[in-house]
Amino acid sequence: MTFKQYMRRAWPLYVMILPGVIFVLLFRYYPMYGVVIAFQDFSPARGFADSPWVGWENFEFFFSLPDFGRIFGNTLFIAIAKIVADQVGAIILALLLNEARILLFRRAIQTLIYLPYFLSWIVLGGILLDILAPHGILNQAIGNFGAPPQLFLGSNDWFRGTIILSGFWKNVGFSTIIYLAALTAINPVLHEAAAIDGAGRFRRIRHITLPGILPTIVLLAALSLGDVLQAGFEQILTLYSPAVYRTGDIIDTYVYRYGLISAQYSLAGAVGLFKSFIGFFLIALSYYLADRFAGYRIL
């Protein structure tokens, strides 16, 4: 088949992906030239062209800040904990739902855990602030067991846990659906055969279901490496306060305070670029691992 023949047949496909390509070029690649502000003393009024160049100064300043280690550590800790909690929780939930016999029950639970995913953090944040307040419903509940009220959002002991659990609550439904989809792809004949051979539910889960979705687990785990620096900007911005900067301040909230509130665009740009740089390697690594262990390739 010559190129001409190929194009004659395939051109509608190229037309179909054209809008997507234009979108990516226009909104993802075109704005990239803005990273130059990380190497400038940028002032919006002077623009990209006329702001003076300062080399690595912004990066040096950021790395020399006493806060650097702290926000980097917080970001890693919260993001990794979220990925682990999210994946493990989703697998367990998917397995449980898969075993549920009554279809209505299964659908209802699936919908309920999926629901928070569609709410924005601003809305959920308001709800959480109420639930977790010193005299809120959660503290009243634990108060009934004689426990003293806890400052879930104001104490450095609780803040990370609150963030991880509330993030889990919001996102787990979405991941669960992916695993449920993978579960439906397992051939029911295998289950029937095992049942005839006398395998109980747990044995079937261990020897049929889990191996069946293993590629999906590996794939999602590998791809989530790219999120290792995404600890959840909107969530933390909605819920944090200066009292929990020590355990809850992440790169994104820091950049927000510096960049938008204090108008230090160049510094914020440098931090963002640093984050993207690390993220780039993590994503490359995650695609390599996905290919190596799950046979997932883009090209």
Add this chain to the structure above:
Amino acid sequence: MNKKFPYDTSDLRPSRRDFLRLSGAGMAAMMMARYGLPPVFAQGMGDIPAQLHPGSPNNSRGWTTTLPPIPDGMPVDPPVTITGSRRGPWEFADGDDIENSPFTRLNAAVTGINWKLAFSWTDNDEEVLQKYNLALASNELPDFMETVPLQIYGQLLENDLVEDITDVYEEAAHPVWLKEAMSFGDGAAWQYAEVDGRKMGLPYIEQAAQNDKLLWIRQDWLDAVGMSAPTTVDELYAVAKAFVEADLGQGADGSTIGIAAANNLVTWFSSLDPIFGAWGVMPGYWTPNDSGDLQYNSILPEIKEVLGLLRQWYAEGIFAQDFFTLRPPQTAFGQIGGNTCGITMSPAFAALFGLPDSVTNDPEARWTWADIPAGPTGIKKKAWSNPVVDSVFCFRKGFEHVDLVLKQIGWWAELLQNPDNRFHGFEGTDYFWRDEAGEVDSMGSELDLASGYDGTKHIWGPPGTNGGARTDPRFETNWIKHRRDVWANRPEGERDAMMEAFLGGDELSVMWDDANVFAVDRWEADGIRNHFTTFPTRTMERAGSSLNDLEAETFVNIITGQASLDDFDAFVRDWRAGGGDTITGEVNDWWHGQM
């Protein structure tokens, strides 16, 4: 040095004679208003149609608002359209909006100016910066820029984007209501708006003593525990402790707290600044020390003492457990309004903000106010409200109608600020304005006036800015005095509806009047002033955000017991090493350069 504070503005008010001299029309208007002439009078005001006229002349006991004389050459023909930015929020009656309301319609008839909204914001801390930054980055600056924050203003100046209004101001500014009103404090009004002797915009001036704190306290709770209003910090603690122990508040058992506090220790409502003031210091402020240098207060040993005290109070349940997550309005409507707290150190306007909710939710609630408490050595100080806000009204470079805008501002400044004009909205309008907490503040529908709406949120220019900009810092106090000295002396039968409404205010609005007059009287003597009043220095821009984080975090964690009191010493070390010493040097370079 060009800074004499606190100001004395007693000579700023135009006397009655000055006022009469202004114009024959003004005099005639005032005379008619005084003798309650019929509403037909409205038609006598030049070309202003009666239906655009403010006031309530069609009501049986209504009142007439007197319009100031129309400025020379106005209304301009053909009308001009000017774009401007504006601080919200607002909500208008059906069909009206910010560009078309009774205010803008009257304005168009008087001046020939039609306003077009370029952009608006609600949150005056972060959102305002985003909006101006966007306008700056996209190079779409409006003709008239309302309350430009200092850092944006600095960028505008640096890049020559602001119109120099020095000459046109001389020509077009109202001699009394702009020039004279803003000449107080030996030029202090112009500390931001004037750069190298040139006027680059108009200052943003607030009510004098706007945020100066008083001690607001529940009288019925005092009676219940058999104590009297505290005069010292120790007594304040004793009373707060007694309130907590007696658990007098509404709500769940044990939810009563002693003193309302918010996410910033020094703030505009439910502030703790009088406690720091009792030790003669103010966190975040720069004050001169014995050797004449400016000293950053937050790192002084007295602060550690106060933090230690607050830490002890917090442990004993004097403050809400999560006080550091509450914004000031949340304390007003949640703790004060919800009657879980009987003490707040808040400005005079607390009588209209928070306290009414308290009384609504608990009809038994009786509030009173007292002076702030004195410290162990008898010091009694509070954060001084600078009436000059660190933001400026600017004009776009090349904008050709600065003179028209200045004339408009002068006209509205006179209409709104001169008590003799008796402006209080328009008959039949029923506009609502939502404040930060989403509460609705009804604006003078017919005779529902007692809420004290001053009509200052609906028209472009300083006297119409949401947030209370004006040209005369003592305007509110002058209104109160005018009502008490002039209106109250009229025999009851001769008062019109507006006078009745103002004079017959309920307990809280009378309390607001008293507290306001008292706060303005103490304004000059009791305030600790932040002497650093210019653009952030180079190192402040770089390291300031980080240092502020460190300070906020350390202080709150010391108070809540998440850090030890001695962490304060580590904070001082880190602050100084992390750029604080450099900042101190830069601040003093500026300070000594001022002399």
